[in-house]
Amino acid sequence: MIAWMEQHGTVLQLLISFATLLVWIFYAQLLFQSYRRARRPKIVINQLLDHAQTARFLISNMSQEAIHIETVLLCIDSGNDRVCQVITDAEPGEGSDARNEDGEHHGTDGSRALSERLDDFTLQGPLPPGKCIELGSANRLLARVRRQIARTSDDNEQKFPGRDRDCRIEIIVIGVYSSEKGVIGASRAFVYDREFRLRPEEIKTTQHTGFFARREMGRLHSQYI
Structure with missing residues (x-):
């Protein structure tokens, strides 16, 4: 041997x-x-507080570093039509300090409006690691999209799903991460049925961090900026 x-x-x-x-x-x-x-950047989009139309959406940053949120889109797909609206900024009078617990609006004078924080009116800005921001309830977001469609389209009923059919709601978050070139994104879809029940379509949030996915996020960002 x-x-x-x-x-x-x-x-x-x-x-x-x-x-x-x-x-x-x-x-x-x-x-x-x-x-x-x-x-690698990781954004989590969650549904919380029941499955009714009062359920709320939460965006969490599970990355090692902060993510600067640029744009948040809410897309509604009823099978025949798909419409997307920007929900990054609050509508006039929709700041968190301008609403009570029931969601009713109260008038604000100029001095109070100037004193309110910027994050009460926009989702845009840096989101530290391990932190989250709330988008709002499903019924309020859908009502907001309906109002935006009504202001920009004469065919409101065809574009916005009626109560007689299910629809697909997709939330898309577009942001900037320090270690990535260009923009990155994340999305998650939910099914909103005719009984006003909301449930996630998939078990996890889809991360758009690949080369072609970032190009698509960049196209959406340029379209809705």
Whole structure:
């Protein structure tokens, strides 16, 4: 055995060196994947507080660094038509300090409006890691989209789904992450049935961080900016 090893020592040394190289490549790949996973942006869109039309939507930043939110879209798909509206900024009089617990609006004078914080009126801005922001209730967001459609279209009833059919609601968040070039995004779809019940279409939020996905997010951002 010893004589055979001495005779084939060069070949054995090459095999051992090659096996060692494979082990190092394997561990380097694990470290690289762990690093990329830690640096990869992740936005979570959740539905909370029941499945009724009063359910609320939450956007959470589960990344290692802050994400600057640029645009938030609400898209409604009834099968025949698909309409998207920007819900990044609050409508006039819709700031959190201008509404009581029942959602009723109260008038605000100029001095009070100036004193209110900017994040009461817009979702745009940096979202720190581990933090979240609330979009609002489903019925309020749908009512807002209906009003926006009514202001811009004469065919409101065809574009906005009626009560006799289910519709698909998709929330799209477009933002900027420090380690990524261009914009990134996340989306999650919900089914809003004719009984006013809301449920997620998929179990998790779709992350749009790949090359082609970022290009699509950039196109949407340019279209609705």
